[in-house]
Amino acid sequence: MDAVREFLPFMPAGAGAIIYPLSILFIGCMVYGCYWRFQRYGVSLRDAWNEVRGDAKTEGAARLGNVIRQALLQKKVLRRPFAGVFHGGIFFAMLVLTLGTMTVALQQDLLGKLGLTFLKNGVYFAFEFALDTAALAFIAGCLAALGRRMLAKPDYLENSAESYAVLGLLLFIGATGLLLEGMRLAAHPVPWGYWSYVGSAVAAFIPAAAVPAIYPALWWTHLFAALTMIALVPFTKLYHILAIPVNLFLEPVGVAKAKLSMPFNLMDMAEDEESEEETGEEEPEPVMGFAKVQEIDWKRKFAIDACANCGRCESVCPAHAAGRELSPRLLVQGLKHSLAAGVPAPALMKRAEASDLILDGEEHLGEAEDVFAEGVLTEEAAWSCVNCGACMEECPASIHHVEYLLDLRRHLFSEGRVKDKQATLLEAVERNGNPYGLPSYERTEWLLDKGIPDIEDNPDADYIYWIGCAGAYGIRNQEVTLATLRLLKAAGINFAILADEKCCGEVVKRLGEEGRFQLLAAENVAYLEPYADKTFITSCPHCYNTLKHEYRDFGLELNVIHHTELLAQLLKEGKLPLETKDAKLAHIAYHDPCNLGRFNGIYDAPRDVIQKLPGATLVEPEKHGDKSFCCGAGGGNAWFNVEEKEKISSIRLKEICASAHPDVLAVACPYCLAMFDDAVKTEGMEKTLAVKDISELLADALPASADDGANVEAKAAIS
Amino acid sequence: MHIVVCVKHVVDSTEIHVDKKTNELVLRGLSTKINDYDKNAVEEAVKLKKELGATVSLVTIGPRDAQKTLKEALAMGADDAYLLQISPRQQLDTAQASLILSKMIEKLEPVDLVLCGEVSEDGYNSQTGARIAERLHLPHVSYVTKLSAQDGGYVAESTLEDTAETLKGATPALLTISSAINVPRLPTAIQIMKVRTSRIKNVKLADLGLDDSVLETPKVKMLGYEIPEQERKNIMIDGTASEAAASLVKYLQEEKVM
Numbered sequence: 001m002d003a004v005r006e007f008l009p010f011m012p013a014g015a016g017a018i019i020y021p022l023s024i025l026f027i028g029c030m031v032y033g034c035y036w037r038f039q040r041y042g043v044s045l046r047d048a049w050n051e052v053r054g055d056a057k058t059e060g061a062a063r064l065g066n067v068i069r070q071a072l073l074q075k076k077v078l079r080r081p082f083a084g085v086f087h088g089g090i091f092f093a094m095l096v097l098t099l100g101t102m103t104v105a106l107q108q109d110l111l112g113k114l115g116l117t118f119l120k121n122g123v124y125f126a127f128e129f130a131l132d133t134a135a136l137a138f139i140a141g142c143l144a145a146l147g148r149r150m151l152a153k154p155d156y157l158e159n160s161a162e163s164y165a166v167l168g169l170l171l172f173i174g175a176t177g178l179l180l181e182g183m184r185l186a187a188h189p190v191p192w193g194y195w196s197y198v199g200s201a202v203a204a205f206i207p208a209a210a211v212p213a214i215y216p217a218l219w220w221t222h223l224f225a226a227l228t229m230i231a232l233v234p235f236t237k238l239y240h241i242l243a244i245p246v247n248l249f250l251e252p253v254g255v256a257k258a259k260l261s262m263p264f265n266l267m268d269m270a271e272d273e274e275s276e277e278e279t280g281e282e283e284p285e286p287v288m289g290f291a292k293v294q295e296i297d298w299k300r301k302f303a304i305d306a307c308a309n310c311g312r313c314e315s316v317c318p319a320h321a322a323g324r325e326l327s328p329r330l331l332v333q334g335l336k337h338s339l340a341a342g343v344p345a346p347a348l349m350k351r352a353e354a355s356d357l358i359l360d361g362e363e364h365l366g367e368a369e370d371v372f373a374e375g376v377l378t379e380e381a382a383w384s385c386v387n388c389g390a391c392m393e394e395c396p397a398s399i400h401h402v403e404y405l406l407d408l409r410r411h412l413f414s415e416g417r418v419k420d421k422q423a424t425l426l427e428a429v430e431r432n433g434n435p436y437g438l439p440s441y442e443r444t445e446w447l448l449d450k451g452i453p454d455i456e457d458n459p460d461a462d463y464i465y466w467i468g469c470a471g472a473y474g475i476r477n478q479e480v481t482l483a484t485l486r487l488l489k490a491a492g493i494n495f496a497i498l499a500d501e502k503c504c505g506e507v508v509k510r511l512g513e514e515g516r517f518q519l520l521a522a523e524n525v526a527y528l529e530p531y532a533d534k535t536f537i538t539s540c541p542h543c544y545n546t547l548k549h550e551y552r553d554f555g556l557e558l559n560v561i562h563h564t565e566l567l568a569q570l571l572k573e574g575k576l577p578l579e580t581k582d583a584k585l586a587h588i589a590y591h592d593p594c595n596l597g598r599f600n601g602i603y604d605a606p607r608d609v610i611q612k613l614p615g616a617t618l619v620e621p622e623k624h625g626d627k628s629f630c631c632g633a634g635g636g637n638a639w640f641n642v643e644e645k646e647k648i649s650s651i652r653l654k655e656i657c658a659s660a661h662p663d664v665l666a667v668a669c670p671y672c673l674a675m676f677d678d679a680v681k682t683e684g685m686e687k688t689l690a691v692k693d694i695s696e697l698l699a700d701a702l703p704a705s706a707d708d709g710a711n712v713e714a715k716a717a718i719s
Numbered sequence: 720m721h722i723v724v725c726v727k728h729v730v731d732s733t734e735i736h737v738d739k740k741t742n743e744l745v746l747r748g749l750s751t752k753i754n755d756y757d758k759n760a761v762e763e764a765v766k767l768k769k770e771l772g773a774t775v776s777l778v779t780i781g782p783r784d785a786q787k788t789l790k791e792a793l794a795m796g797a798d799d800a801y802l803l804q805i806s807p808r809q810q811l812d813t814a815q816a817s818l819i820l821s822k823m824i825e826k827l828e829p830v831d832l833v834l835c836g837e838v839s840e841d842g843y844n845s846q847t848g849a850r851i852a853e854r855l856h857l858p859h860v861s862y863v864t865k866l867s868a869q870d871g872g873y874v875a876e877s878t879l880e881d882t883a884e885t886l887k888g889a890t891p892a893l894l895t896i897s898s899a900i901n902v903p904r905l906p907t908a909i910q911i912m913k914v915r916t917s918r919i920k921n922v923k924l925a926d927l928g929l930d931d932s933v934l935e936t937p938k939v940k941m942l943g944y945e946i947p948e949q950e951r952k953n954i955m956i957d958g959t960a961s962e963a964a965a966s967l968v969k970y971l972q973e974e975k976v977m
Binding site: 269286288413414426431432437439440514515516518519 | 750
């Protein structure tokens, strides 16, 4: 006789059949709940469906790939060693158990009736083994999750009654399932019982005689608990099970991480303006950002609603770590609450106690004038974001925190609610073409005086070295510019600079003054267009982003490389002679700039250069690569102050020193250099730690002869 | 209440520099903008507008490009703007400018308050406001660092180098506004763009009862520009703190600054 599963022992006949109508009832509740929740997105089902279908036609496969990677394979979730593993355990186990239950149903109620039995012998044993393992992982996962909430209590985790209730329910489902299997095996032992190794272990504690009396009650409890869980999905944080995969599918693919949204195009508007003057009809002023969450696109509302409040974003947020008034988690949760009810979310920085269950209450839409008045976040919080993207890198739901903050900054700008230093900064960029407010004619004068060729003097240059505002005006960063120029010359690169270079506008864009950014960008694009066939080298990853990603919106596609990429290439090709004699031994830690690493995926080139430095040993800080921690300057934060308890740069510097013990801190971004240069002084580390750009380290390793020889070569290339 | 603010379209003073080859002041081809100090006056007027429901009118003399300045001030919240257009090459001294501006203001009467920036960042004369007041026979307070007003009167604090006076007066009056009084709001580029050029009304000299000769009769003659010589002695003082202090005192005494 074949070894098969005993189906519903101790249960009256027909118990199996009742599962179907019950399931339909509970799943119906879930579907209704989803529809009810969908209403808050302010879009009709038909419109949403049409939009999604359109997206699916153009890039459905790629988006599905994203869903598989992020949701099914838990790529983002598994970035966390502990939380990732136990969530993975619960998730994969739940998947296996659900599929297992459905397999049993398929065997029992369909194939069995047709006389087909595939769940037998070897297949059945493997099935039992897999399900028992899953059950074990499931229970272990739930216990670990509960343990984390009750014992470890990490700061970023909001411990609401709801989260305990949900975890308790999951644990209950898992435990009753195992108990049922144990009872079955205790009462009706089978020779292959060891395949159900967990169930068998449980069976050892169960008196066989008691089983027939208890089993039915437990079976019903288990069934109702499982069905209740399904029905509760749209009403609790379990909603993320559905919402996250859907949200991942809604996210467009192929958008560069560094690319920010462009809410309108000023050039189109200028045309409208002309026609307006003719027709006398006035176009309304474009909406800048959003004042209330109800104003945003339904997909962005959906994204907020997919937040499971896991706190990963908060745990990696430099602004939050510095004690600023920002938590990306509370921002999203606040918006989510505002979306759900229009009622004020708990004030930021206080532990929000409201859960999904509570906040799905009465609607009080439109009472406060904007999210700031609602108490979702403070203006200070909106300015606190350093645009480092750590939150987005971490978010398993793929929520774009920075975009929401950017829109809120845009809103503040349109209301004139800006800091004095921000206004000064914008005026400086508008007038002088740089955020320092220094005269535009001083930008490249000092380089031209040194004989660095302008593109007009060397029109055949292969490369254009884009100096950037920091490289042109920042006293410390001028040294980096000179070092890079020395290297370019030593390698015999045929390059030129742009005498009339201007600020790329990155800081203007990230501050939320889209109009001024676009005016500046349009001007720059017109200036750069004739040189679009050349390769642009930038030392500043912020310029890199803007030139490479943002100017595309204005029809300019540039080939942009960061200086570390070029230097790595030149070293590989042996075009840079290095002095290995008398090389000083140094442990060099590399700080990944957010805009180079996380945003543009350039992790290897800077490390390749460091590893080739004579005498250098590359040491990695604990937070490196895509987990790097911002220097604190991004998102315009280098140019104004917000309230904080500790400087972000100091936090980062101390972390680097504690985890990597370097002699030299290598950077690849002028902002990082300025920040750490300052932090080293604040922390009194000037004597023990040198902060250097990679190009400076490399230029220091050039033999003296490299300059002379190559100068001739470079001059030859120029003439 | 009707407030008139005089604004000036100027070259960006931060960009003025000396041509290394010709040793001449580079004034052409520079970006132009609203005089920063006038923004403080506009801001103060807009604040009063919000508070008292005043109407704010702008007057300026300048090239066609001065529309940019007026648009920015309109975006800040002013209601009307009047431009007397002159050629971009035309230079006016404070006597000429104040004559034309006073006529423009007369045309807008009844006027309760006339506000001017304390100075313009191109000429740095600080005369136009006072001259307009004289021509219009208005009482005037300069360097106003605090202002409150109501129908019929105002209270202004005027801060000079080491004194601050609080003055109470009746309208109409002319006040020149110090840059210390406020931080002007910053309209977004879109808000400035969206101001329709048609809101700017063009004024002709003839409308003011003046003829072109006013443009050709300056009271001040510009003889030329010269860069003042600046010499640094570049003295480095060595030694211990007390020795260094002693020699620093000696040097300062030699320079007769101590």
